[in-house]
Amino acid sequence: VSGRIKSSGSEMITLYQILFLFILTYCYKVNVYPFLYKNKFCFLYCLRNLDRHEEMEELAAKFLGVESAMAFGMGFATNSMNIPALTGKGCLILSDELNHASLVLGARLSGSTIRVFKHNNMQSLEKMLRDAIVHGQPRTHRPWKKILILVEGIYSMEGSIVRLPEVIALKKRYRAYLYLDEAHSIGALGPGGRGVVDYFGLDPRDVDVMMGTFTKSFGAAGGYIGGRRELTEYLRSHSHSAVYAASMSPPVVEQIIASMKCIMGEDGTTLGRDRVQQLAENTLYFRRRLTEMGFIIYGNNDSPVVPMMLYMPAKIGAFGREMLKRNIGVVVVGFPATPIIESRARFCISAAHTKDMLDTALSVISEVGDLLQIKYSRHKRLIYDQIQD
Numbered sequence: 001v002s003g004r005i006k007s008s009g010s011e012m013i014t015l016y017q018i019l020f021l022f023i024l025t026y027c028y029k030v031n032v033y034p035f036l037y038k039n040k041f042c043f044l045y046c047l048r049n050l051d052r053h054e055e056m057e058e059l060a061a062k063f064l065g066v067e068s069a070m071a072f073g074m075g076f077a078t079n080s081m082n083i084p085a086l087t088g089k090g091c092l093i094l095s096d097e098l099n100h101a102s103l104v105l106g107a108r109l110s111g112s113t114i115r116v117f118k119h120n121n122m123q124s125l126e127k128m129l130r131d132a133i134v135h136g137q138p139r140t141h142r143p144w145k146k147i148l149i150l151v152e153g154i155y156s157m158e159g160s161i162v163r164l165p166e167v168i169a170l171k172k173r174y175r176a177y178l179y180l181d182e183a184h185s186i187g188a189l190g191p192g193g194r195g196v197v198d199y200f201g202l203d204p205r206d207v208d209v210m211m212g213t214f215t216k217s218f219g220a221a222g223g224y225i226g227g228r229r230e231l232t233e234y235l236r237s238h239s240h241s242a243v244y245a246a247s248m249s250p251p252v253v254e255q256i257i258a259s260m261k262c263i264m265g266e267d268g269t270t271l272g273r274d275r276v277q278q279l280a281e282n283t284l285y286f287r288r289r290l291t292e293m294g295f296i297i298y299g300n301n302d303s304p305v306v307p308m309m310l311y312m313p314a315k316i317g318a319f320g321r322e323m324l325k326r327n328i329g330v331v332v333v334g335f336p337a338t339p340i341i342e343s344r345a346r347f348c349i350s351a352a353h354t355k356d357m358l359d360t361a362l363s364v365i366s367e368v369g370d371l372l373q374i375k376y377s378r379h380k381r382l383i384y385d386q387i388q389d
């Protein structure tokens with residue numbers, strides 16, 4: 001479990017796992033396995049919160065730099081069940097057009113009016129905010145009870161990082177609330193791995209609802225909501241996913257505590273910090289090499305999610321198969337997850353990829369790229385230099 005897997009007897013480099021830091025096996029050996037052994041492997045289901053759940057939530061609040069945090073058994077349900085607890089009829093949700101299905105479902109279930117702004121486009125968001133304030137609700141023109149902006153930290157199909165400083169400035173100017181889903185950015189961005197707020201050096205208190213999942217960088221399962229104490233206390237009694245669902249499984253809690261302490265350096269090692277740094281270096285290297293080879297890649301330079309454009313739907317299967325033949329596992333994506341002529345391969349870089357692995361993968365990508373004629377960029381090096389400037 002280190003950026004490679006064994007498949008049908010041969011070893012394959014994986015460029016699709018979203019376990020950015022790859023501290024899963026380490027934490028599992030050190031914490032989770034002894035825990036399971038001590039409890040005779042029979043402690044998987046848990047109806048209510050135990051002391052360890054509370055400890056985990058306190059640790060999550062400390063990690064995020066917020067007053068309070070609470071955890072849920074499933075990341076998808078964290079969005080789809082908590083957004084309806086926060087907004088309802090008479091409220092307006094402004095949602096990025098590329099938001100994840102769990103955010104979209106949560107917004108729809110809430111019964112709020114939903115308006116969709118262009119991806120990461122601040123003019124589009126500001127226009128909608130201004131219109132909402134000027135015109136109020138349709139027909140009655142009463143002011144909206146609440147305006148909630150829904151965004152993600154890193155968009156998983158685009159590799160783009162949310163323009164958080166501008167979003168925060170807008171939400172303050174128009175007195176809206178901000179809900180930030182850090183599923184892909186928590187643990188993967190920022191000098192301390194604390195997500196997009198850390199990356200931009202912002203104050204976590206400027207984000208009203210900090211949401212994220214434990215499935216990616218933490219190698220566990222479930223989701224969290226962080227923010228002011230009133231927020232989490234309210235959700236504990238009003239959210240369907242808190243009131244009607246079982247608590248998180250205790251071994252999962254152990255994994256989250258272990259991986260979070262590791263990233264924070266509270267386990268007495270520098271492993272977490274080193275991995276965050278390694279991930280950042282791997283990301284820059286991989287993106288730079290792909291651009292130099294003449295591929296068109298999307299997203300921000302610091303995003304470990306790297307979409308490489310294939311464009312034509314017919315190239316999707318061919319690229320995936322040719323890579324697999326050469327022992328590299330990749331994810332390829334097409335319609336309806338992307339527009340029909342924007343098919344792509346989505347690479348996920350991790351801290352566990354060594355330079356050798358990345359070089360092997362890059363030379364295979366280059367070979368397959370020539371074979372399928374997908375080195376579409378005419379500028380190659382030039383583009384990268386411009387990005388760097």
Ligand SMILES: Cc1ncc(COP(=O)(O)O)c(C=O)c1O
Binds near residue numbers: 077079100222
């Ligand atoms: C942005 C975003 N939010 C929420 C989720 C749901 O999280 P989980 O898979 O942990 O249920 C995902 C899953 O990929 C996601 O990408």
